[in-house]
Amino acid sequence: MSGEEEVKPQGDVEESKPSQLDLKKALSLIPSASALKVRERRVTEKRIRLRYDYSLKPEEAKIHPSLAKELGIEDKLEIVVAERHRFVFRAVVDEEAEPNRVHVNPDLMKEHGVADNTIATVRPYKGTERMGVRLSV
Numbered sequence: 001m002s003g004e005e006e007v008k009p010q011g012d013v014e015e016s017k018p019s020q021l022d023l024k025k026a027l028s029l030i031p032s033a034s035a036l037k038v039r040e041r042r043v044t045e046k047r048i049r050l051r052y053d054y055s056l057k058p059e060e061a062k063i064h065p066s067l068a069k070e071l072g073i074e075d076k077l078e079i080v081v082a083e084r085h086r087f088v089f090r091a092v093v094d095e096e097a098e099p100n101r102v103h104v105n106p107d108l109m110k111e112h113g114v115a116d117n118t119i120a121t122v123r124p125y126k127g128t129e130r131m132g133v134r135l136s137v
Contacts, residue, residue, distance in 0.1 A: 043070055045123035050079070051098070052106035052116045061089035062103035063122075068093050076125035079104070081114050088125050 046067070053062060061077055068074075068091060079087045079102065089104065097103055102122055109115075 042072070044072075045121050046071060046100075047119055048122050049101045050081070050109065050114065050116070050118045050120050051101050051103045052109065053103035054106060056092070056103060056105045058105045058108040059090055060092050060105070062092045062094045062097045064097040064099045064101075065093050065095060066099055067102075067122075071122065071124055073122075073124045077102070078123050078125040078127075079120050080123075081118055081120045085112050085114060087112075088127070 048067070056062060061079065063073065063077065068077075071077075073091050073093075075091060077089055077091045079089065081087075087104075087108075102120070106116070109118075114120075
């Protein structure tokens with residue numbers, strides 16, 4: 001009897017090993033939850049320098065195409081200076097503009113006390129207010 005008992009467990013063990021290996025292989029093909037959660041981070045705003053450009057109208061701002069693409073700016077952009085002044089402009093995408101600078105009308109900026117080469121935050125605009133005007137902050 002002892003010989004028969006030894007044969008049966010060996011047969012059961014051999015049958016269970018292939019099924020466990022198949023299960024492990026199948027589970028290895030399924031990605032983990034953390035791997036599924038990884039997403040590309042998109043930049044929504046960026047700190048840049050404002051430059052005066054006398055050729056622009058008060059409601060326009062000139063921006064480099066690479067910066068516009070990076071931020072997702074298509075038609076309007078919002079500029080915030082020191083969290084005190086908020087402006088909305090129509091984006092003029094121009095290859096001649098410097099990559100990390102936005103060019104704006106100097107008359108409008110001087111009227112609100114914003115100097116040339118000032119650091120500001122630029123982001124795409126999603127609101128409905130008038131362009132080229134200081135918004136309430």
